[in-house]
Amino acid sequence: MRLVGEPELEDIAVGAAILGTGGGGDPYIGKLLAQEAVRRHGPVEVVSVDELADDDFVVPSAMMGAPTVMVEKLPRGTEAIKAFKALGDYMGREPTHTTSIEAGGLNSTTPFVTAAQLGIPLVDADGMGRAFPEIQMIIATMHGISATPMTLADEKGNSAVIDTIDNSWTERLARTLTVDFGATSMIALYPMTGEQLKSGAFVPGTIGLAEELGRLVRETRAAHGDPVGAVVERLGARRLFAGKIVDIARRTEAGWAKAEARIDGTGDDAGSTLVLQTQNEHLVAIRDGEVVCSVPDLIIVVDAESGLPITTEELRYGFRVVVIGAPCIPDWRTEEGLKIVGPRYFGYDIDFVPVEERFPA
Amino acid sequence: MRLVGEPELEDIAVGAAILGTGGGGDPYIGKLLAQEAVRRHGPVEVVSVDELADDDFVVPSAMMGAPTVMVEKLPRGTEAIKAFKALGDYMGREPTHTTSIEAGGLNSTTPFVTAAQLGIPLVDADGMGRAFPEIQMIIATMHGISATPMTLADEKGNSAVIDTIDNSWTERLARTLTVDFGATSMIALYPMTGEQLKSGAFVPGTIGLAEELGRLVRETRAAHGDPVGAVVERLGARRLFAGKIVDIARRTEAGWAKAEARIDGTGDDAGSTLVLQTQNEHLVAIRDGEVVCSVPDLIIVVDAESGLPITTEELRYGFRVVVIGAPCIPDWRTEEGLKIVGPRYFGYDIDFVPVEERFPA
Numbered sequence: 032m033r034l035v036g037e038p039e040l041e042d043i044a045v046g047a048a049i050l051g052t053g054g055g056g057d058p059y060i061g062k063l064l065a066q067e068a069v070r071r072h073g074p075v076e077v078v079s080v081d082e083l084a085d086d087d088f089v090v091p092s093a094m095m096g097a098p099t100v101m102v103e104k105l106p107r108g109t110e111a112i113k114a115f116k117a118l119g120d121y122m123g124r125e126p127t128h129t130t131s132i133e134a135g136g137l138n139s140t141t142p143f144v145t146a147a148q149l150g151i152p153l154v155d156a157d158g159m160g161r162a163f164p165e166i167q168m169i170i171a172t173m174h175g176i177s178a179t180p181m182t183l184a185d186e187k188g189n190s191a192v193i194d195t196i197d198n199s200w201t202e203r204l205a206r207t208l209t210v211d212f213g214a215t216s217m218i219a220l221y222p223m224t225g226e227q228l229k230s231g232a233f234v235p236g237t238i239g240l241a242e243e244l245g246r247l248v249r250e251t252r253a254a255h256g257d258p259v260g261a262v263v264e265r266l267g268a269r270r271l272f273a274g275k276i277v278d279i280a281r282r283t284e285a286g287w288a289k290a291e292a293r294i295d296g297t298g299d300d301a302g303s304t305l306v307l308q309t310q311n312e313h314l315v316a317i318r319d320g321e322v323v324c325s326v327p328d329l330i331i332v333v334d335a336e337s338g339l340p341i342t343t344e345e346l347r348y349g350f351r352v353v354v355i356g357a358p359c360i361p362d363w364r365t366e367e368g369l370k371i372v373g374p375r376y377f378g379y380d381i382d383f384v385p386v387e388e389r390f391p392a
Numbered sequence: 393m394r395l396v397g398e399p400e401l402e403d404i405a406v407g408a409a410i411l412g413t414g415g416g417g418d419p420y421i422g423k424l425l426a427q428e429a430v431r432r433h434g435p436v437e438v439v440s441v442d443e444l445a446d447d448d449f450v451v452p453s454a455m456m457g458a459p460t461v462m463v464e465k466l467p468r469g470t471e472a473i474k475a476f477k478a479l480g481d482y483m484g485r486e487p488t489h490t491t492s493i494e495a496g497g498l499n500s501t502t503p504f505v506t507a508a509q510l511g512i513p514l515v516d517a518d519g520m521g522r523a524f525p526e527i528q529m530i531i532a533t534m535h536g537i538s539a540t541p542m543t544l545a546d547e548k549g550n551s552a553v554i555d556t557i558d559n560s561w562t563e564r565l566a567r568t569l570t571v572d573f574g575a576t577s578m579i580a581l582y583p584m585t586g587e588q589l590k591s592g593a594f595v596p597g598t599i600g601l602a603e604e605l606g607r608l609v610r611e612t613r614a615a616h617g618d619p620v621g622a623v624v625e626r627l628g629a630r631r632l633f634a635g636k637i638v639d640i641a642r643r644t645e646a647g648w649a650k651a652e653a654r655i656d657g658t659g660d661d662a663g664s665t666l667v668l669q670t671q672n673e674h675l676v677a678i679r680d681g682e683v684v685c686s687v688p689d690l691i692i693v694v695d696a697e698s699g700l701p702i703t704t705e706e707l708r709y710g711f712r713v714v715v716i717g718a719p720c721i722p723d724w725r726t727e728e729g730l731k732i733v734g735p736r737y738f739g740y741d742i743d744f745v746p747v748e749e750r751f752p753a
Contacts, residue, residue, distance in 0.1 A: 189555070191565060203572055207569065
């Protein structure tokens with residue numbers, strides 16, 4: 032067990048936005064909300080998956096919807112707690128812990144708000160080892176764990192509990208409810224026992240990894256080093272492309288933030304163009320018409336100078352960026368994993384090739 | 393208290409379809425399901441609103457969605473019970489009674505299935521005195537009674553509980569869930585105490601009225617009388633138009649069955665045309681370009697010979713029909729009532745004029 036307060040949240044927000052591959056929400060808003068919560072209620076106890084008892088009852092707390100909208104429509108702060116408590120009420124058992132559904136700017140810090148306000152510990156883990164746009168895209172799905180009962184709450188006071196036959200149905204119903212709620216909602220889902228978490232239903236240590244990445248960027252910058260290189264090395268990743276953003280087209284569709292960004296190469300990449308296609312998270316990177324990295328591997332856009340991650344909503348014309356490709360957790364590269372989050376699921380007619388194979392070290 | 397079995401259900405289905413103004417679902421399917429349930433579990437105890445104790449707990453049981461789809465997608469029979477029980481579980485109290493949310497072919501008989509299967513009494517009442525297409529269109533809304541908690545279940549095994557800030561939000565969320573469920577769902581909503589029902593939150597005696605209307609049609613036909621005239625007289629209604637259906641256009645949209653039917657006049661109405669516009673229920677009747685009857689008054693289409701009601705789904709080219717306009721319950725004609733179900737709510741730029749004023753006796 033360790034305590035996480037304001038300074039640690041600073042690093043976690045940065046590192047989670049790196050793992051968030053452009054999605055998972057605005058790390059700045061997420062950080063502010065979590066820091067405000069720990070200022071008011073004290074630091075949050077973070078426990079590792081190993082520290083859980085078999086009969087602990089863990090409920091992830093998260094935001095769902097288009098982060099583009101979340102930037103303008105700040106959560107009231109009470110709806111996350113409302114969704115979380117409603118799930119406990121529905122199941123007739125009070126959750127002992129919360130955790131993070133995905134690594135992302137907002138969804139890595141949202142559970143800290145819940146943990147701080149309710150005075151419960153947070154489990155150092157997440158469901159994906161990165162961020163993904165849909166609810167069933169979580170390794171717990173491969174372990175046969177149901178996303179439901181799931182609760183949703185909006186900032187107006189509406190709420191819902193859904194109970195579905197599989198996790199794809201959960202995604203479908205939760206998505207339309209979220210669109211009705213005004214494109215975002217606060218959610219609680221994937222209620223799990225400590226035993227399930229320990230048996231591999233979630234990715235252990237993601238919060239710690241996020242904090243480590245954030246600290247690495249901060250310390251390397253302070254030492255006038257190469258923060259981008261440090262992140263690439265820590266993640267066993269590849270530097271895919273460096274350039275300047277010359278075009279960005281966005282649309283918010285069915286509760287998703289879809290985008291396509293065009294980057295003109297600089298330095299070694301001069302004369303080439305990289306296109307990023309995004310559905311909340313970056314799905315594929317296409318260099319001069321050829322896919323160079325795809326889901327489930329991580330496509331990470333960082334500022335060329337500072338190494339700080341840039342979310343999809345922040346991408347602007349003229350930004351100088353480096354695009355990094357990092358290997359996802361091994362679970363996603365299995366046949367079953369690729370069925371859930373491989374390029375074909377997202378409508379791309381290509382096979383998944385690990386980024387390390389495309390770019391031998 | 394009285395017992396309702398197979399023969400009474402025969403009359404109730406016909407009478408409810410008359411009050412259903414074209415909507416409320418197929419009376420034949422509703423009747424078969426209810427008759428099967430009473431054959432298996434015995435007749436249903438029907439109690440009047442006056443017989444309720446203040447602390448009785450009444451939960452209406454109904455079908456939601458496009459009746460057009462329901463005709464092809466028969467309910468499995470278990471999902472009504474599932475939605476009903478889920479509401480009791482959620483509220484931590486077992487319902488003592490069920491009742492009917494609207495007068496309509498299916499929704500007047502659906503609660504008999506629930507009552508028979510669970511062995512609980514059914515309250516002789518409904519929420520509208522007719523059928524309407526949206527959830528908040530119920531006089532309980534004017535009494536400040538919440539539609540939620542509301543439960544929904546589909547035939548695949550998915551379910552949801554929603555809790556909303558007002559009854560229009562209930563309609564919105566329940567409608568999109570129902571569309572996701574495949575355009576129909578079984579629902580339980582408007583949980584009420586006996587005290588609330590007795591204070592006028594529901595229309596007392598609607599099941600009894602439906603049975604009386606059904607019997608009237610049956611007996612008048614048997615006596616070679618004028619069943620259409622008998623219905624008109626019993627409802628204090630007006631015979632608006634007689635003719636032959638020459639065109640019917642349908643579309644299923646956002647979980648609703650929308651339709652427009654064109655009727656060429658015969659007899660006294662020869663040379664005129666009546667157009668019916670429908671959203672599950674008939675909204676307006678337009679004769680030669682002029683509105684002659686509108687919501688909330690009842691527009692009822694019956695077979696010209698038999699007096700039997702014809703639902704929107706059954707309307708076919710060539711049918712010889714009589715269109716009847718009947719006064720709605722007084723609650724709907726108040727300023728507050730017209731805000732909820734008046735012609736302007738449905739997008740018609742006209743004032744409501746009672747059918748008795750348009751057609752003095």
